[in-house]
Amino acid sequence: MIASFGVSLRTSTNAGNVGVRVPLIPTYVSAIMLDAMDYVSTADPNAKGTDLATALLAGLAPDGGLYVPRTLPTANLDALRAQTDLPGLATELLAPFCAGSRLEPALPEICREALNLPLPLPELGDSATRLMELFHGPTAAFKDFAARFLAACLAHLRAPGDAVRTVLVATSGDTGGAVAAAFHRRPGFRVVILYPAGRVSKRQAHQLGAFGNNVHAFRVEGDFDDCQRMVKQALNDPDMAEAFHLTSANSISLGRLLPQISYYAWAALQLTGDEPVNVIVPTGNLGNALACILARDMGLPIGEIFLATNANRTLPDYFSGQDYHGRPGLETLANAMDVGDPSNFERLAWFYRDRDLRAAGLHAESVDDEQIRQTIRDGLGRYQRVFCPHTACAVKALERRRASGDRRPFVVVATAHPAKFNEVVEPLIGSIIEPPPALKELLQRPSHAGPLAPTLDALLKVLVDFS
Numbered sequence: 001m002i003a004s005f006g007v008s009l010r011t012s013t014n015a016g017n018v019g020v021r022v023p024l025i026p027t028y029v030s031a032i033m034l035d036a037m038d039y040v041s042t043a044d045p046n047a048k049g050t051d052l053a054t055a056l057l058a059g060l061a062p063d064g065g066l067y068v069p070r071t072l073p074t075a076n077l078d079a080l081r082a083q084t085d086l087p088g089l090a091t092e093l094l095a096p097f098c099a100g101s102r103l104e105p106a107l108p109e110i111c112r113e114a115l116n117l118p119l120p121l122p123e124l125g126d127s128a129t130r131l132m133e134l135f136h137g138p139t140a141a142f143k144d145f146a147a148r149f150l151a152a153c154l155a156h157l158r159a160p161g162d163a164v165r166t167v168l169v170a171t172s173g174d175t176g177g178a179v180a181a182a183f184h185r186r187p188g189f190r191v192v193i194l195y196p197a198g199r200v201s202k203r204q205a206h207q208l209g210a211f212g213n214n215v216h217a218f219r220v221e222g223d224f225d226d227c228q229r230m231v232k233q234a235l236n237d238p239d240m241a242e243a244f245h246l247t248s249a250n251s252i253s254l255g256r257l258l259p260q261i262s263y264y265a266w267a268a269l270q271l272t273g274d275e276p277v278n279v280i281v282p283t284g285n286l287g288n289a290l291a292c293i294l295a296r297d298m299g300l301p302i303g304e305i306f307l308a309t310n311a312n313r314t315l316p317d318y319f320s321g322q323d324y325h326g327r328p329g330l331e332t333l334a335n336a337m338d339v340g341d342p343s344n345f346e347r348l349a350w351f352y353r354d355r356d357l358r359a360a361g362l363h364a365e366s367v368d369d370e371q372i373r374q375t376i377r378d379g380l381g382r383y384q385r386v387f388c389p390h391t392a393c394a395v396k397a398l399e400r401r402r403a404s405g406d407r408r409p410f411v412v413v414a415t416a417h418p419a420k421f422n423e424v425v426e427p428l429i430g431s432i433i434e435p436p437p438a439l440k441e442l443l444q445r446p447s448h449a450g451p452l453a454p455t456l457d458a459l460l461k462v463l464v465d466f467s
């Protein structure tokens with residue numbers, strides 16, 4: 001109670017535009033509390049900010065920008081090292097982000113509920129390399145961590161009697177499943193999933209349509225960028241957003257970005273010896289990789305960060321010195337990364353607004369389909385492992401580092417279980433991959449998805465039909 005009292009005083013001081021903080025609060029109080037965290041829009045960072053709860057519920061800032069914390073807190077490494085599991089570490093790490101919001105008191109419970117997933121870090125080939133397996137959640141992809149966190153936050157923010165909230169999600173395959181699993185059967189929520197027809201794997205499509213209940217899947221006659229545009233337009237339309245109580249669960253949602261920081265912190269603290277660990281992240285919309293970059297900026301011992309993309313070269317071209325040039329996404333074997341204009345680039349540019357992004361220890365590597373195939377084929381013999389096509393991009397980037405004589409410690413991020421992409425992987429390795437139990441169970445259920453034209457009007461009609 002003391003904390004929220006102090007926070008409200010500080011907020012009113014800031015709102016009055018007083019340049020210097022007036023010492024209304026005795027210092028012994030300020031020593032034990034966190035400053036309220038203020039979230040601003042990338043489109044107008046000088047405008048008045050908002051708290052985490054408001055930012056999460058809105059999804060997108062009212063001016064169409066993406067929410068970012070006005071300042072990035074510095075992590076207390078000793079306090080983090082004292083934590084014995086991921087939920088504990090996440091509670092400590094994320095507390096400053098929740099300060100001053102209604103979520104602050106619920107954070108320990110949210111982390112316990114949402115982030116209590118296995119996080120193995122087995123060796124990969126040699127003792128200097130670890131694989132971070134992020135695919136042990138209910139839908140067998142890393143997005144489970146983030147989707148579960150967002151769902152737990154929104155559930156905590158819900159008051160009895162609130163109208164049903166519609167979680168709108170565009171997916172290139174894995175997001176939709178993770179968000180559906182996280183909100184499935186949660187009272188007060190409905191999920192509307194838009195995925196590009198024919199552009200997700202058969203198993204992904206089956207999974208998206210298999211939840212039923214409060215989860216509705218639609219196959220959009222267009223590509224992922226169309227799906228993403230429809231979601232953005234709907235959220236940006238104040239009438240629609242209000243009429244249907246819309247909220248987003250895409251990688252533009254802050255509630256997905258924040259929890260991802262915690263597994264990078266966990267890995268960095270587990271693995272760092274004399275030198276910081278370098279990280280290779282399979283990258284599409286830059287949500288997962290941005291969390292790694294933020295972990296490093298918060299002070300965690302992370303060295304260089306490599307973004308492994310598929311044949312979509314927007315980021316590799318940018319980091320090799322060209323201007324940023326968003327373009328349509330190309331279809332590849334790593335379909336969850338078929339992104340030509342990564343939505344989180346706007347956030348990354350904002351965080352680096354005063355620094356040179358190309359001199360920040362960030363690199364991007366493109367891996368084409370033939371190299372993805374080769375890496376999956378070689379995986380069994382070389383590492384006794386089967387990789388999903390996205391993870392294979394990161395493994396290939398690692399192999400390039402090793403071939404160039406780089407012997408430093410590396411973490412390679414594994415973003416999905418290979419059984420999710422069996423159509424690609426099984427012919428390459430010549431054997432069947434057993435799906436993990438949760439995925440298997442979904443695949444045995446019937447599945448349904450309605451067709452949808454790639455227009456805002458078509459989406460509006462769907463939403464009206466539900467109301």
Ligand SMILES: *Cc1c(COP(=O)(O)O)cnc(C)c1O
Pocket residue numbers: 141142143173174175251282283284285286287288289336337388390391415416
């Ligand atoms: C979503 C996804 C990615 C890309 O993650 P971003 O946060 O969009 O960069 C990579 N691999 C898999 C398996 C995914 O589902």
